[in-house]
Amino acid sequence: MTTLTLSKALNEGLRKSLENDPKVLIMGEDVGKLGGVFRVTDGLQKDFGEHRLVDTPLAESGIIGTAIGLALRGYRPVCEIQFDGFVFPAYDQIISQLAKMRYRSLGKLSLPITVRIPCGGGIGAVEHHSESPEVLFAHIAGLRVVACSNPSDAYTMIQQSIVCDDPVIFFEPKRRYWDKGEVDTTGGIANALPMNRARVTREGTDVTLITYGPLVRTALEAAEAAAGQHSIEVIDLRSISPLDVDAITTSVRKTGRCVIAHEASVYAGFGAEIAARITEQCFYHLEAPVLRVGGFATPYPPSRLEEHYLPDLDRILDAVDRTFGY
Amino acid sequence: MTVNEDGATTAAPAELIQLLNPEGERIEHPDYPLDLDADAIRSMYRDLVLVRRIDTEAIALQRQGELGIWASLLGQEAAQIGSGRALGPADMAFPTYREHGVAWCRGIDPVTLLQLYRGVSHGGWNPEEFKFHLYTIVIGAQTLHATGYAMGIQRDGADEAAIVYFGDGASSQGDVNEAFIWASVFNAPLVFFLQNNQWAISEPLERQSRIPLYKRAQGFGFPGLRVDGNDVLACYAVTKKAMQAAREGQGPTLIEAYTYRMGAHTTTDDPTRYRLASDLEAWKLKDPIERVRAYLTRSGQAEADFFADVDAEADKVGSSIREACRTMADPPPLAIFDNVYTEPNRILEDEREQFAAYLDSFADGEVSR
Numbered sequence: 001m002t003t004l005t006l007s008k009a010l011n012e013g014l015r016k017s018l019e020n021d022p023k024v025l026i027m028g029e030d031v032g033k034l035g036g037v038f039r040v041t042d043g044l045q046k047d048f049g050e051h052r053l054v055d056t057p058l059a060e061s062g063i064i065g066t067a068i069g070l071a072l073r074g075y076r077p078v079c080e081i082q083f084d085g086f087v088f089p090a091y092d093q094i095i096s097q098l099a100k101m102r103y104r105s106l107g108k109l110s111l112p113i114t115v116r117i118p119c120g121g122g123i124g125a126v127e128h129h130s131e132s133p134e135v136l137f138a139h140i141a142g143l144r145v146v147a148c149s150n151p152s153d154a155y156t157m158i159q160q161s162i163v164c165d166d167p168v169i170f171f172e173p174k175r176r177y178w179d180k181g182e183v184d185t186t187g188g189i190a191n192a193l194p195m196n197r198a199r200v201t202r203e204g205t206d207v208t209l210i211t212y213g214p215l216v217r218t219a220l221e222a223a224e225a226a227a228g229q230h231s232i233e234v235i236d237l238r239s240i241s242p243l244d245v246d247a248i249t250t251s252v253r254k255t256g257r258c259v260i261a262h263e264a265s266v267y268a269g270f271g272a273e274i275a276a277r278i279t280e281q282c283f284y285h286l287e288a289p290v291l292r293v294g295g296f297a298t299p300y301p302p303s304r305l306e307e308h309y310l311p312d313l314d315r316i317l318d319a320v321d322r323t324f325g326y
Numbered sequence: 327m328t329v330n331e332d333g334a335t336t337a338a339p340a341e342l343i344q345l346l347n348p349e350g351e352r353i354e355h356p357d358y359p360l361d362l363d364a365d366a367i368r369s370m371y372r373d374l375v376l377v378r379r380i381d382t383e384a385i386a387l388q389r390q391g392e393l394g395i396w397a398s399l400l401g402q403e404a405a406q407i408g409s410g411r412a413l414g415p416a417d418m419a420f421p422t423y424r425e426h427g428v429a430w431c432r433g434i435d436p437v438t439l440l441q442l443y444r445g446v447s448h449g450g451w452n453p454e455e456f457k458f459h460l461y462t463i464v465i466g467a468q469t470l471h472a473t474g475y476a477m478g479i480q481r482d483g484a485d486e487a488a489i490v491y492f493g494d495g496a497s498s499q500g501d502v503n504e505a506f507i508w509a510s511v512f513n514a515p516l517v518f519f520l521q522n523n524q525w526a527i528s529e530p531l532e533r534q535s536r537i538p539l540y541k542r543a544q545g546f547g548f549p550g551l552r553v554d555g556n557d558v559l560a561c562y563a564v565t566k567k568a569m570q571a572a573r574e575g576q577g578p579t580l581i582e583a584y585t586y587r588m589g590a591h592t593t594t595d596d597p598t599r600y601r602l603a604s605d606l607e608a609w610k611l612k613d614p615i616e617r618v619r620a621y622l623t624r625s626g627q628a629e630a631d632f633f634a635d636v637d638a639e640a641d642k643v644g645s646s647i648r649e650a651c652r653t654m655a656d657p658p659p660l661a662i663f664d665n666v667y668t669e670p671n672r673i674l675e676d677e678r679e680q681f682a683a684y685l686d687s688f689a690d691g692e693v694s695r
Contacts, residue, residue, distance in 0.1 A: 051481055057511060062470055062504035069474020072453070073482070091487045093501070097471070104460050106450035107665035140675075141666050165668040196672070242673045 001184055007177040010040045010116075012185050013158035014078065018048050019039035021076060024162060027054040028080030028116075029061060037082055037120060038177050060090035064115065068097055071111045078162060084119045085128025091136075099142030099168045114161040114168045119147070120214040120263045121310055122175035124303040131300055132264035134213075137169045138241040138273070145241040146195055147171035149216035151181035153199075153238065156192040164195065173214030196239045198247035204233035207257035207320055209246060210274060212237040215311060217259050222316040230320060239271055248274060249281045255285035257323040260312050266294040286326035293319045338668065342552055342584060345559040348612040350620025358563040364627040370558050371622060372636050373407045374615045376460060377427040379438045379640035383648055384426075384443065388593040392651050393443045397424045401588030403554070405521050405616030406491075407431060408561025409583070413489060415459065417569060418479075419471075420472035420490040422462040426519075430457035435641075437650040446654055466492055466499030472492065473505045476514035476572075487515040487572035495526025498534045504547040506580075515572035517565065518543075518580040521555060523587035528600040540582035548578045555585030555597065556614040586612070601614070660695050 001011045004012065017024045025042055032055035035042030045053035056063050060081060067077035081087045087094075094115065101111050121130030144166050146153040154172070161168040193199060201216060202223050209217045209232050216236045223232035233251050239242065252258045258278055260271035271292035278290050293311045301309050344353050345360060362370075377399065384396045399406060406427025413419060419428055426439055433456050441447045442461060449460035462468035472490035479486045495522060496502050509516045522539055524531050535542070543550025555565045561583055568579035586609040590597050597606075622628035663678040685695050 042664065052620060057507050057508065059504045061501055062473075062508050063502060065470020065504070066474030066477060069471040069476070071472060071474075072459070073475050073478025075478055075481070089500070092464065095468065097462075098468055100448075101460075102668065103665050104448040104450070105665070106447060108450070108452040109460075110668050144667070194382055196669075209557070242671045245672065245676075253452045269619070 001182045002154070003150045003180050004179050004183045004185075005180050006023070006151045006154045006173070007038055007040050009171065009181070009183050010158050011042055011044070012183070013155040014041060014044060015047075016077070017159050017162040018044065021162075023074060023076045024078065025052050025054060025070065025075055026078045026080065027056050027067060028125075029056060029058055030081050030197055031055060031080050036080060038174065040116070040172070040177075041080065057206060059091050060086055061154040062227070064090040064093035064098060064113075066091070066216045067113050068093065068101070071113050072109065074190075076112045078114045078163060081115060081117045083129045084117055084131040084133055086116075087117055094137070094169070097139050097293055101136065102166070102200060103142060104258070111164045111167050112162075112165045114158070114170050116158075116170045116172060118174040119171040120173050120175060121300060121306045122214065124304070124306070129302070130303070130306065131281075132213075132262065132295070134169075134171055134240050135264060135268070135270045138270055141201065143241060144168045144192070144239070145171070146239045147173065147213035148238070149173060149213055149236050151179065152183050155183045155185065156189050157195055158168075159189045159236065160192065160195040171213055176214055176217060179217065195307070196242050198235050198237045198239065198244035198245060200233060200247065200251065201236045202232070202234040204231040204255065206231045206255055207237060207323055208233045208248070208251040208255045208257060209261065209316065209320065210235045210237060210258050211261040212240060214263060218311070218313055219261060219316060222313045225313060226320060232320065235274060237239065243273070245277055245281070248278065252278050252282045256285050257291045259293060259316065259319045260317075260324060261293040261316050263295055263310055265297050266292045267297040269294055281314040288323040291319045291323055331403050341559050342554050343564055344554040344557050345563060346518055346557045346617055346621055348556070348617050348619040349660065351623060352621065352625075355560075355563075358560070358567065360559060360563055362559065362562070366437065367559070367618070367630055368564070368622060368632060370411060370627070370664050371615070372619045372639070373411070373430060374403045374558060374618060374638050375425070375640050376643055377407065377430050379644050380430070380647060381426060381628070383644040384440065385589070385593060386653050387648060388443070390527055393440060393593075394445050395592050395594055397426050397592045398442050398589035401586045401614065402521055402523055403427050403597045403611065404558035405555040405561050405583035405585050408558040409489065409519050409565040409581075412562045412565035413457075414486070414569065416486045418453075418457050418459065418472070418475055418485070418486070420459045420468040420475070420488065422493065422496070422556055423463050424466075425461070425491050428553055429458060432456045434458055434646050437654075439652065440651045444651065444654060446657060466496035466502040466505075467506035468489050468492070469496070469502045470508070472516055473509045473514055476509065476516035477512055479515050480512070485573055487517065487569045489517040489519050489569065491519050491521065493520065494522040494524065494531050494534050494539060495529065497539050506543070509578040510547045513577040515575070516578045517568045517572055518578060519565065520580060520582045521585055522582050523585050525591070525597075525601065527591040527595060528597075530601075538582070540580055543580035548580065550580035550582065550613070552582045555583030556578060556612045556617070557620060558614060585614075600678060653675060658695055
């Protein structure tokens with residue numbers, strides 16, 4: 001076990017992938033010499049060369065579109081989109097091409113492309129640097145959408161994404177890049193939890209708290225803070241598409257209560273999908289309606305307001321309390 | 327008012343590379359000596375006639391309700407057969423949705439194309455088998471795929487190149503301009519083959535550009551040239567040379583094939599609402615097939631028998647694809663769920679199961695899975 005930051009864990013996972021498969025390429029803006037604006041690709045170009053760590057022109061649609069062409073040629077590109085809010089110029093290529101190529105080809109083509117996107121707020125950034133667009137991808141058939149929340153998962157999940165033959169949108173919680181954790185970098189990924197499986201990060205009996213990405217840490221802190229009063233079970237979804245429905249229903253049938261938290265707007269957010277499925281599959285076990293905590297139905301606010309916009313420990317516990325009011 | 331260098335779409339454009347004029351006379355060009363013998367030219371003529379016949383048949387099939395829609399290549403046969411025949415067997419082509427002539431050159435069964443326009447599939451052929459990528463309907467998106475593919479060729483050190491087809495309308499797309507930049511800065515072995523058919527549905531070329539489109543290349547740092555898109559020999563020679571340059575590491579070339587969409591944009595379109603019939607009449611005089619026929623006849627390289635045989639073969643191809651289209655089966659309902667992911671997907675599996683159960687709930691045989 002080694003103690004690594006989430007950012008360094010990703011770096012180590014990428015390094016392993018580059019070592020394991022000569023077809024793996026990393027491409028994006030500033031990923032080469034600079035090592036990425038968050039240093040996730042630090043040192044990789046030096047060791048693997050400019051042909052495998054490609055500093056691209058500043059054009060996101062170009063990054064995804066050419067990655068598709070490289071994948072058609074047998075390569076396995078890992079694309080870095082510098083910030084969440086900059087993925088939209090590439091949205092057409094992701095939605096209309098990347099996601100649909102396998103279907104269009106009746107299974108004759110696959111596009112094993114990983115699109116890494118630093119996501120979420122909390123770093124005091126300017127506009128377009130704090131967004132949580134996961135639901136815009138989860139809605140699209142043909143894409144897998146995952147979010148890591150801690151260094152250990154970051155290390156294994158990035159490798160799982162890269163070996164996955166389907167396109168994966170890989171969300172990285174940018175305010176957790178500097179969180180440290182224990183990572184086993186000696187073993188492979190063969191024994192790691194499959195990428196499409198959720199993890200019960202903290203067991204509990206009274207209420208299920210479901211989240212992913214940057215809010216997992218917040219949820220664990222909330223569960224700890226509430227420990228004397230409520231026993232909160234925390235589920236880290238890890239995969240948003242596909243969704244590990246069994247992990248959710250097993251927990252909710254046990255607890256009878258559920259709160260879902262994400263940074264993205266509650267309105268038409270991913271929590272709505274989870275809540276609907278819980279209603280369909282756990283109806284007779286529910287003691288209270290499923291409640292959601294998240295961003296407001298507004299654009300992401302200026303950073304001096306983000307502490308009010310982002311769900312924090314108190315807002316999560318407020319929702320937990322409310323589930324006991326029914 | 328700014329007038330394009332082109333002026334009206336029918337005016338003879340400057341710097342047009344032409345090896346066979348509309349009257350069917352051979353024109354020598356110092357940069358493009360022709361390496362085609364009589365057999366090769368006759369075989370190109372055959373291709374031109376057959377793809378036009380396939381196109382005519384497809385339009386008829388749409389009118390009779392057998393196809394949902396069809397995008398006609400009428401008028402663009404020479405641009406497509408000329409460039410398509412110039413490709414090496416290992417070269418990869420990236421089409422739009424109108425490249426039926428290139429598809430023909432790459433060995434795609436026309437019936438496979440009809441499947442797409444009938445709504446039986448979204449494509450479905452294996453691009454690597456034919457070295458012909460799937461039809462791309464989003465305008466210009468494939469130019470980036472071709473660029474990435476060419477970057478892959480470069481990394482593989484292969485003696486291959488890629489070619490990507492797009493149109494005058496697509497030249498306004500961001501993706502196309504990004505592809506120009508990427509291909510240029512990475513020196514990708516790629517030919518941009520722009521069929522300027524003068525119309526993006528109802529919008530004339532003037533709405534896309536103030537300069538001739540081939541001149542755009544200069545700003546991106548690679549050569550651009552304009553070829554008579556209705557001249558199959560010139561399209562062949564120019565493409566062949568550009569592909570060879572790409573294979574030799576000289577980077578991309580933009581070829582503007584100057585042509586005319588003689589039909590509607592698709593079978594849903596009505597060009598009489600936006601363009602003059604006289605325009606069409608003028609372009610009919612530059613027909614891509616007639617000039618080859620005139621050349622072959624005048625030069626004694628083909629007799630009446632040859633033309634009759636080609637016409638008879640076209641009739642045969644026409645009736646064969648008609649029959650294949652009319653007897654084409656719909657895919658079974660559960661095929662909806664196939665080929666979304668490579669790995670099993672729980673959400674999808676659940677839906678498939680539920681839908682299958684729903685279908686089974688009907689009386690025997692009412693709905694087939």
